[in-house]
Amino acid sequence: MTEYTLEKRYQIFLKFFQRELDKMFKNQAEFIKCKEGCSYCCEKGEYPFSELEFKFLLEGYKKLDSDTKAKILFNIAKVNEKMANHKTGRFMYDCPFLIEHRCSVYENRGIICRTFGLLCEHADGKLTMPFCHEYGLNYSAVYNKEKGQIITTDKDGNKLCETEPKAFRIQRPHVMNLTVAKDLDIDWGESKTLIDFLNESNIADL
Ligand code: SF4
Numbered sequence: 001m002t003e004y005t006l007e008k009r010y011q012i013f014l015k016f017f018q019r020e021l022d023k024m025f026k027n028q029a030e031f032i033k034c035k036e037g038c039s040y041c042c043e044k045g046e047y048p049f050s051e052l053e054f055k056f057l058l059e060g061y062k063k064l065d066s067d068t069k070a071k072i073l074f075n076i077a078k079v080n081e082k083m084a085n086h087k088t089g090r091f092m093y094d095c096p097f098l099i100e101h102r103c104s105v106y107e108n109r110g111i112i113c114r115t116f117g118l119l120c121e122h123a124d125g126k127l128t129m130p131f132c133h134e135y136g137l138n139y140s141a142v143y144n145k146e147k148g149q150i151i152t153t154d155k156d157g158n159k160l161c162e163t164e165p166k167a168f169r170i171q172r173p174h175v176m177n178l179t180v181a182k183d184l185d186i187d188w189g190e191s192k193t194l195i196d197f198l199n200e201s202n203i204a205d206l
């Protein structure tokens, strides 16, 4: 495998990982409300990326038409303006690649982007709900906000769902350490937020 370039090996990894994710989404279809044009998951985040993911994302950017590129550059400037006025806590922002509620670099999106919407299980067994449950979207039918629990039957014992809600180990550090990533000798490089990578890049010249 190492006879392939790192970019090629990453694409092989992505194919594998995307296939696994597709199975997860299919298995949990009853709770998944994702559809084209729904973009809350790209409207408030830090978007951690590795250097490798970021380079691949830029490859997608390079293929865009000049109007779309200009919109993305404008979005980056808006995020930076907002960041300059940000006082405390984690800085959350709209992803600059989101154009008219659609990802402009969908085929080249990062790992975190691909996992949006699934129920996540951490190493300590704790679960993280996809945040859009707050908008009545993914898993909202089985999540009790007051109790902070997934509940699959109502007070009369009636089933609230046909499928068992299942959480997956999809956090980036875990995914980046999957055996397949090691077998492919994937060198991820440094990780940073997307906006930090963008600000250090030469995106305006691409
Ligand atoms: S993860 Fe949530 S916000 Fe994102 S597309 Fe799916 S339903 Fe919409």
Ligand code: SF4
Pocket (backbone or CB within 6 Å): 041, 042, 047, 095, 096, 097, 098, 099, 102, 103, 104, 105, 106, 109, 110, 113
């Ligand atoms: S790269 Fe695309 S999928 Fe990922 S956060 Fe940005 S708009 Fe959303």
